[in-house]
Amino acid sequence: MKIVSASTNEQEQFIEELVEEMYKEVFPIYFSDETIVKLEKMSVLKPTEETIIYNGTLKEAFEIMSSLQTLIAVLKQADEEEKQKYAGLYDRNREILRSYGYNLPLNMSDFLTAGIERDLFSCYTRSANNYLI
Incomplete structure (x- = not known):
């Protein structure tokens, strides 16, 4: 018999927040809104009942949390040269996520070349404030 500890509701919520951070803070740096919509339709980082493990x-x-945090840190902070250096780290964490049903079909090379197509204003980025002017 093996005893395991269940994750807390806060951890489950934090995983959802990290996925949202990928969509609202990381993907808009590299991809256009149209590309992000396609990623949403493909359920990128959003496991379905059939795929969740x-x-x-x-x-x-x-x-899952540490893999998402690692990907976010590498993609938000690293420059082009560092991204190539961290490609192995990216692939390893992407595989960990995939093993639990969190699909990320993007290679590090997609982030190296993708910054060209991003929009200056994206509907996916978080607003600077909550007031409508």
């Missing part, structure tokens, strides 16, 4: 254990939640 995540069982809600504490270990799995931490692996």
